[in-house]
Amino acid sequence: MSKNQGSKPFELKISTVVAVSAILRTTELAAIDAALKQATGGAPDYFDHDLVVVDVSGCGQDIGALDWPALTSLFRSYQLNLVAVRGAPSELQPQIVAHGLSIDTLAQPRQEAREAEAVTIHEAASPAAPVAQPTPPAPAATVAPVVERVEVPTAMPAMIVDVPVRAGQRIYARGCDLIVNAIVNNGAELIADGSIHVYAPLRGRALAGASGNAGARIFTLSMEAELVSIAGVYRTFDGGLSKDLAKQPAQVRLEGDRIDILSIRA
Template sequence: MSTKQNSKPIEIKISTVVAVSAILRTADLETLDATLKKTTGGAPDYFDNDLVVIDVSAIDFSGTAIDWSALTSLFSSYSLNPVAVRGAPPELEHQIVAHGMSIDTLAPQRQEASSEETGAAPAPVIAPPPASTPAPAPVQQSPEVHSPVAAAVPAMIIDSPVRAGQRIYARGCDLIVNAIVNNGAELIADGSIHVYAPLRGRALAGASGNAEARIFTLSMEAELVSIAGIYRTFDGGLPKDLAKQPAQVRLQGDRIDVLSIRA
């Protein structure tokens, strides 16, 4: 069978692939297994064959060895598919590649993200002035007050319903949806998510680690919500005062809060 004229048998294009981040602070498999069980609550479909980047930057490798085969098998048993490792020492990269994973080197915000996940504010760095520099003379401030101007934040806007099985990712921006998000659909944004209609699927805001991101909807009916990698499901249903009502989702420390936004 021949292909049509001017058509290519294969085309390679840049595609957006979203992966969750699993930040390990131990390599002990029993501890990791117990933590995953607690996180998922035993729900077999808590993760939906999501891709996962394993972050090992917090592990002290001077006295720790990782069984990569057992580790990837553990994640696979929870429907997580390891695709890359972040923060590993260079001498371990050949082992990682041999187990079918790539090396993720895009981690400039690792320290900041860790602080957000633990709820602690990152320590500020204050540089003292050089000893040879005299103290500047006081400058009289003008009584005129200028209000700060907020930088424009880009957003992806979706006007059509999001069907079951669809996954929409707003990379580096907010996501605005002006139609219903059906069960089985998934919204992902590095910023906040705004749904001006019923939200019945999964919504994951702050996907790149932004703990200040939020989720807003005019009708809260979500299956799962997440802020900066912290998840919350609603298998037992939402409280009556929040179900099918305008609501927002935000991260408080390591806890997901769902709050009413009614006037």
């Protein structure tokens, strides 16, 4: 009898997978290649076979001309494995799937929720239509529509790390903030769906808002990061930081499509 007889041939378990979000605004492969070279500084090992979800919602009508096999090969040349596409029109999705890629629809509900929220706030703030025989409203009635539509965010839990994060180590705080009370070394990577707080030097990579939370931030007592990212928008520091920010307390936030680094002063 085989010693493996009676055991399950395989098991399925839910696993957390972290992927880089690549936001395309053009279908020109040469332009994408040039942008990747600039972002990586030409270093062949800048990425470590990371998974990539590409967002094509900013490509407009040009998306139909995108060469998916060539795009996949281009990313692979930078040690990036393209696995899914976000923001593609429904008529192109069968073609994308035929090239071995998945359709990521995770961002769509969040976008619809933001649009619904904007409409609700607009309606609450709009003046009411005139009434033929108006009666003086009670004070509570004037504020009730707005109060009913305000959604107070619940407190987000946090993952706390009390030991140094070594080179090559990756920590992912899924669905929460990440708090690190020790040094984050070069080559280490922090990822959180919420904000990232490092109460020590931050010398590796920090990716906050990994699930799309554009309001997430990164805080550190000593800004020395290799790369920072908020909701998939990233910034590297090949040219170094200015003297007022380098090795100083700082915060990172997303303003539109721009990553801002701000000093934290006592």
